[in-house]
Amino acid sequence: MQVYRLFEPAESSVVVTQPQRHVLIVDDDDLVRETLHFVLEDGGYQVHAASSGAEALRLLEREPIDIVLSDIFMPGMNGFDLLRRIREIAPDTPVILITGYGNIEMAREALKQGASDFITKPYNIHEIPIMIERNLTRHSLLANQTRQYEDAVQRSYRATLDALLAALDTRDTETEGHSERVAAYTMAMAHRLKLSPEELNDIERGALLHDIGKIGVPDSILYKPGPLTPEEWEIMKQHPVIGYRMCMKVDALRSAAPIVLHHHERWDGEGYPYGLAGEAIPLGARIFAIADTLDAMTSDRPYRKALSFAEAREEIIRCAGKQFDPDMVKLFLEIPEEELRMIRELSLANRQQRAA
Template sequence: MPENTSGGSSRRKMTRRELSARYDELRRHSAHLRAALYSIGDAVIITNIDGRISLMNPTAERLTGWAEPEALESPIEQIFRIVDEETRAMLESPVARVLREDAVVRLSPRAVLINRNGRAIPIGDTSAPIRTESGDVTGVILIFQDQTSVRTTFHAVQQAREFAENIVATVREPLLVLSRNLRVVSANRAFYQMFHTTPADTLHQHIYEIGNRQWDIPELRRLLEEILPHNAHFDGYEVTHNFEHIGQRTMLLNARRVRHSDEFILLAIEDVTERVRAEQRLHMHLRRLRALRTIDQAIISALDMRAVLDILLDQVTSYLYVDAASILLLDPYAQTLTYAAERGVRSRANQRTTLYTGEGYAGRVVLDRRMLFIADLRESELEPSYAPVLQQEAFVTYCGVPLIAKGQVKGVLELFLRTRLDPDQDWFDFLETLAVQAAIAIDSVILFETMQRSNAQMILAYEATIRGWAHALDLRDRETEGHSQRVTDLTVRLARAAGLSDEQIAHIRRGALLHDIGKLGVPDSILRKPGQLTEEEWAVMHQHPDYAYTMLSPIEYLRPALDIPYSHHERWDGTGYPRGLKGEQIPLAARLFAVADVWDALQSDRPYRARWQREEALDYIRSQAGTHFDPDVVALFLKVIGEAPDDAAP
């Protein structure tokens, strides 16, 4: 019979078999849960509502030093003892906090677990309440990790940062540390001293704003905002600027991007003003010589115009697969284009055509200074000047490219096809490359033809530059004003008497004019000192032949003239400088010059002595044969001097 025959619903009682199945299912779920907690890498402890341990996984056993059977039902404070890493004060149990606040809590970042054996282990922790489906708290789950390696790394980073800050503070050159947004994080003492500023006016300021915006420099902006973002470092960036307290200075900047917890920029500043000024004075004329030498190279490589154009057209028609091509050259004065060469054009009408800039397709290319491409001439209105030839030749596609070299249009390269062409970007890129080659080749030929006429003027310019250097040296040392030209003239006379060739004499003349160019590297305080030089000052003075070699040897035009600037202080007996050459080891040009140099010095007034009498000077020259001078050169000198009357003698 039914258990309840009254109205309403009733709940059926579970049978013993069903209860057993449900119990087995709960046991399986419990086993799965325990297996999961035991297999994870983090330490896990579960407590009941009273804060007593009900589960501890193997990682928790290892860290606490307690086995789970020993710890079960123990208060969490007995097993999980935590203190402050620095003060060693006991910290509140996270389980107690969870039960009190009914929320997830985390340990202090300085928490240390004191395990059963007394070992201190830095840990990180998360604790959370365990709730039933109805929301009631039944316990707490505590998950923690060994953070020994993390804390060790953190302390190492702190030490490294302190070490780096100490390095920054002791560097002798000014150094700034900037944040990602270019604010000053740190500056060393050298920076404050050089730029007469203080930490209060510098730190945390945007670099462009410090010192009344004296660092708002366009070159510095380019380095920090354009170059450095694409490069991890940049060295040797030169900036010249007028600073508020120290005037115009040239700074060499080295920048590094350093990635740490954030990104920083290290900016090292070296004041190279004096060095740059000295180099600028020296290099001003050397750059001109190099530029002239570059033009020489272009002249040497120039070819016949007709041959160059034929080669270019062969390349164009072969590699761009066009039916015809032509090159028009621009007269820059008349602004007219003339057909200079063609390939694949049957009609000869173009050879008699002259176009003005802006006229026809080619004229438009010159005017616009850019390529003109017409894929299908049948779909566009033909230029009147082109119509007869295009129709007669049945050309369909046209392309015109300006030939530009050194910023000037030299002509136009025209391409024609009798079928429609829709080229890809590679075709256009190759066409541009060929156009550049054509422009350079044409410009080289034009230069060759022009420079043939002006070659003599260029040589004069070389010589004028060298004479200008010599005059500048004389002006720097007024005691020897006019000395360079006089000693050069006498050395040339000796070289002619020695039977040297015109080419050799030309090099000797240049070397004689520049014999003291190395003194540009000697400070004025030594060179113009009125009294006797000290040993240390003489040591500096004796370096001027080496300076001359360093200055002139990179200039190919002047290398054959180096014998005199480099070796004119060598002595026949080997006691000279800078290399201590002896006898015929000394270049002949230097041996000739040495006699002329001493003769001119003896025959010139100096602030500390009057000029010597002619015979007295001649006797001295004779006495130095075999010690200071080459005896054969002395004999040659006496012969040359003896031929000159007294009033004309050098």
């Protein structure tokens, strides 16, 4: 029977005000659990108690636990095993481990394995709320810092993207705002599929930057008024490869690079640069191909007026199974014409706003 000095006199007690925090106590010793439960509830916490690691994991799934306080020596799953499992299922939840009898080695091990703090027995039970508050505060400060850092990284990615798009704009041979519109049409389709936020992000970046490789195509070819010679055409067909290499050099664009590489592939294998066919073409590139053609057809060109959305849809249906993935054409047809028109107008307005 282990004896803890649980009832040392307190100099002051901490009273916690709103919002109420949920604390999970894990200990196989009934007396310890009940005493901690009592003191913490008295301090204003919502307390959950588990007598084993397995029970603690069940509670963690059900309850909005803010912090875990766990003993190390428990039959079955010990405190370290529990800590490992919590790191997997709730990596953001701080865990305080209770180590035995001033065992410094064990305390060090607890921190190494991801515990946010440790308490050695015997402890003053009235210090536990202070320790909980200290850990919750430190944890929320850390979470804030991480968020700020992630925001800064996102902003710098966005700046890289904008710089690349601005560079492409100076060499854009297509109509103004093509990249933004194509990206918006692509995303209208992609959002109708069950894709992860990361996949959606990659597809959007790939669509925005699809022609970035044109930066590397010589002016004499890019701006040639007449038809290209077969040799010039071969150089022109390298722009997806050039774009792919550029994107592979930027961490945030690496996973979007395959869409850039394959944006001119066709479902029937007649596209370039590799003549991939069917599902060998990345999904994002198959969606993009429809959006690209849609925008090209519904924009004025020097040699012809823009087609209506209805006419463009007919043409896209006609090309299903040849130029385009038939399933993606079906997906495209789910988008009401009104939505397509709105996307077009919105991206025009966004662009004008940015230019102002």
